Amino acid sequence: MADNDNDSGVSGLGWFLAGLGVGALVGVLYAPKSGKETREDLVASALDARDRAAVLAQQAQDRAAVLAQQGKQQVGEYVDRGKEYYDRGRTQWAQYVEKGKGLIQEHQDKVSAAIDAGKEAYASTTSEPTS
Secondary structure (H helix, E strand, O other): OHHHHHHHHHHHHHHHHHHHHHHHHHHHHOOOOOHHHHHHHHHHHHHHHHHHHHHHHHHHHHHHHHHHHHHHHHHHHHHHHHHHHHHHHHHHHHHHHHHHHHHHHHHHHHHHHHHHHHHHHHHHHHHOOOO
16 A cells, blocks of 8 residues: 555656646747747746856855865864874873983992992902901
């Protein structure tokens, strides 16, 4: 039953368009103007429609150019922001590496000092005469 409703809706649209075309044809044939005037009006309407289509096409082209330019600007902004984040991360990483090197050097110095102190303590305890 639902299939019948869909078919009648589609054919109903077809009948509507057919009626629209027949109505336009009858209107042109029974117009109060002569054939020459009617043809001139049809040509003028066609030319007007062509001009409007050309204007709309130009407007669409202009709008597309504006949107393309905006897209390029946004992409450029995202690229710049990405570079900024990359540079910031690289700077922080370099700082962490330098801090790590400093900590390693500090611990090396402490270990070397402890080793030297141990050597001195050993030398002082072994060089003393035992009574």
